[in-house]
Amino acid sequence: MATTEVTGAEEVAWDLGDLYNGIDDPRIDEHVSQAEADAGVFRERYHGKIAELDAPGLAEAVAEHERIESTIVRPLTYAHLVFAANMGEPAHGALVARLGEKAAALETQLLFFALEWAAVDDEVADRLLADPALDDWRHHLRSQRKFRPYLLSEPEEKVLTEKTVSGVSAWSRLYEEQLGALRVGIDGEEIALESAMARLFDADRDVRRTTAGAITEALGPGLRTRTFVFNTILLDKSIDDRLRKYPTWISARNLANETTDEAVEALVEATTSRYDVPQRYYKLKARLLGLDRLDHFDRFAPVSTDAVKRPWDEARRIVVDAYTDFSVDAGEIVSRFFDEQWIDAPVRDDKRTGAFCATTVPGVHPYVLLNYTGDRRSILTLAHELGHGLHGVLAQPLGLFNSSTPLTTAETASVFGEALTFERLLADEEDPRNRLDLLAGRIEDAIATTFRQIAMNRFEHAAHTARREDGELAPDRVEELWLEAQTALFGDSVSTEGYGPWWSYIPHFTGTPGYVYAYAYGYLFSLAIYRQYVREGDAMVEPYLELLRAGGSRAPEELAKIVGLDLTDPAIWASGIDALSEELDEAERLAAEVGLG
Numbered sequence: 123m124a125t126t127e128v129t130g131a132e133e134v135a136w137d138l139g140d141l142y143n144g145i146d147d148p149r150i151d152e153h154v155s156q157a158e159a160d161a162g163v164f165r166e167r168y169h170g171k172i173a174e175l176d177a178p179g180l181a182e183a184v185a186e187h188e189r190i191e192s193t194i195v196r197p198l199t200y201a202h203l204v205f206a207a208n209m210g211e212p213a214h215g216a217l218v219a220r221l222g223e224k225a226a227a228l229e230t231q232l233l234f235f236a237l238e239w240a241a242v243d244d245e246v247a248d249r250l251l252a253d254p255a256l257d258d259w260r261h262h263l264r265s266q267r268k269f270r271p272y273l274l275s276e277p278e279e280k281v282l283t284e285k286t287v288s289g290v291s292a293w294s295r296l297y298e299e300q301l302g303a304l305r306v307g308i309d310g311e312e313i314a315l316e317s318a319m320a321r322l323f324d325a326d327r328d329v330r331r332t333t334a335g336a337i338t339e340a341l342g343p344g345l346r347t348r349t350f351v352f353n354t355i356l357l358d359k360s361i362d363d364r365l366r367k368y369p370t371w372i373s374a375r376n377l378a379n380e381t382t383d384e385a386v387e388a389l390v391e392a393t394t395s396r397y398d399v400p401q402r403y404y405k406l407k408a409r410l411l412g413l414d415r416l417d418h419f420d421r422f423a424p425v426s427t428d429a430v431k432r433p434w435d436e437a438r439r440i441v442v443d444a445y446t447d448f449s450v451d452a453g454e455i456v457s458r459f460f461d462e463q464w465i466d467a468p469v470r471d472d473k474r475t476g477a478f479c480a481t482t483v484p485g486v487h488p489y490v491l492l493n494y495t496g497d498r499r500s501i502l503t504l505a506h507e508l509g510h511g512l513h514g515v516l517a518q519p520l521g522l523f524n525s526s527t528p529l530t531t532a533e534t535a536s537v538f539g540e541a542l543t544f545e546r547l548l549a550d551e552e553d554p555r556n557r558l559d560l561l562a563g564r565i566e567d568a569i570a571t572t573f574r575q576i577a578m579n580r581f582e583h584a585a586h587t588a589r590r591e592d593g594e595l596a597p598d599r600v601e602e603l604w605l606e607a608q609t610a611l612f613g614d615s616v617s618t619e620g621y622g623p624w625w626s627y628i629p630h631f632t633g634t635p636g637y638v639y640a641y642a643y644g645y646l647f648s649l650a651i652y653r654q655y656v657r658e659g660d661a662m663v664e665p666y667l668e669l670l671r672a673g674g675s676r677a678p679e680e681l682a683k684i685v686g687l688d689l690t691d692p693a694i695w696a697s698g699i700d701a702l703s704e705e706l707d708e709a710e711r712l713a714a715e716v717g718l719g
């Protein structure tokens with residue numbers, strides 16, 4: 123539970139007036155109607171005619187498409203922000219639902235554009251894309267055609283798309299509903315799975331142990347059904363991949379992430395070959411907690427003994443200074459978030475938990491939502507979200523389509539900003555125990571974002587492969603594959619007793635197969651940029667800002683070249699893990715110094 127101590131953040135609320143004046147602002151409906159009318163005109167003008175356009179005609183169509191999207195994104199973003207700040211107000215939920223339906227209907231109207239463009243012959247498309255008239259849209263248009271080699275005929279695509287609703291989407295929803303309905307029995311009360319999971323962060327080991335036991339028990343009864351749904355989704359995907367002739371189970375995901383099978387294999391290899399790093403850390407953590415060995419439910423236990431709360435103004439100073447030391451321009455942009463009320467900072471009833479940065483529409487800056495409690499974690503979260511904010515502000519002149527990034531590069535600026543701030547906190551801290559706590563927190567986050575996600579990717583790989591080779595997987599078999607992947611990660615550093623059915627609470631495996639590795643990709647990519655900065659110093663500042671200004675207008679590999687990195691070189695992943703290993707060396711040294719080694 124969040125603390126309610128006074129931090130000075132209590133009155134720090136965002137001003138959404140740059141979007142609308144309130145949920146009753148008549149411009150909300152005006153903009154929706156405008157977008158609907160424009161989409162109708164767009165469809166009238168272009169439906170069935172995309173193949174006939176010349177390069178300037180195509181450029182005009184994309185620009186108009188983007189303008190219509192921006193028109194609807196504005197009220198939609200506003201609704202989500204108002205709702206996130208106060209979810210308890212029924213009018214906010216109603217606005218989100220109403221605008222969500224409008225936006226979905228609008229998307230259906232505009233869908234033909236991407237489909238018709240993907241259907242254009244390669245030769246014709248290449249000729250068009252070589253035209254200077256399409257300079258601004260080349261990457262966007264190319265991305266829309268990337269699935270083309272795997273598309274089927276139009277009638278086949280139509281059948282597959284329509285059957286998805288009663289097929290894989292329905293199974294995936296059933297899975298989510300099953301998870302949502304799970305209740306965990308704690309102290310005679312039935313609580314939601316999410317609330318139970320939060321108890322694994324408790325400092326009291328008995329709380330963690332009983333909670334974990336109750337979760338294992340709660341996962342039992344529906345396991346047969348969830349295993350069946352998982353099998354069905356694995357089968358559906360294998361049919362899809364076979365019909366479309368994708369080389370591997372993860373190829374379609376890699377394509378969507380704008381990366382290649384080779385790059386992802388290199389990432390997996392680099393990470394799995396260094397499982398000694400998390401194993402060393404978990405052994406250190408056991409010593410910090412005074413245990414012989416961690417149980418799986420001890421991994422999220424707090425190691426910090428430092429209860430110091432930092433006031434909001436101090437957090438602001440630390441983060442702004444960290445950005446300003448890097449670049450005065452970056453520091454100025456980050457300062458604007460505070461000066462111009464782009465941040466909603468405090469913990470409040472009915473507010474969304476966690477933190478996010480929402481980039482809005484061309485012409486309007488991003489907004490940041492936090493639940494600031496004053497602990498060190500929430501200072502790093504502030505730095506993280508302001509990294510997204512800086513990225514959003516710098517890329518915004520490119521417009522809606524070219525500024526948005528795939529998941530693989532979305533964390534570029536956030537992880538970097540967090541690293542800048544972390545180094546500053548560490549430099550200011552002289553007490554070895556506090557330094558150790560800081561480092562432990564940093565290593566733990568890195569392990570959760572890299573090693574843990576790749577171990578989950580190995581489980582997915584094993585499950586998809588086994589389903590294709592051996593047919594339907596029994597519940598015991600799925601558990602076996604899950605525990606194999608987890609044991610590879612933990613070695614003998616963590617006991618997995620009772621952990622068998624825990625694969626089945628992770629919605630990514632059924633909702634978005636292949637999703638999880640992108641977290642590791644994004645983190646290690648950003649860490650590599652940060653290390654390049656540590657080596658090269660100020661010479662890296664301008665290229666880095668240029669990288670952010672490029673938003674998502676180029677493929678990740680091209681973006682990496684701006685800062686002198688080669689994403690096709692497997693060494694990029696290994697060097698990030700080496701950096702993590704060095705931080706762990708330092709943490710072990712400090713632990714020995716304070717008598718916990």
Ligand SMILES: [Zn+2]
Nearest residue numbers: 506510533536
């Ligand atoms: Zn982020």
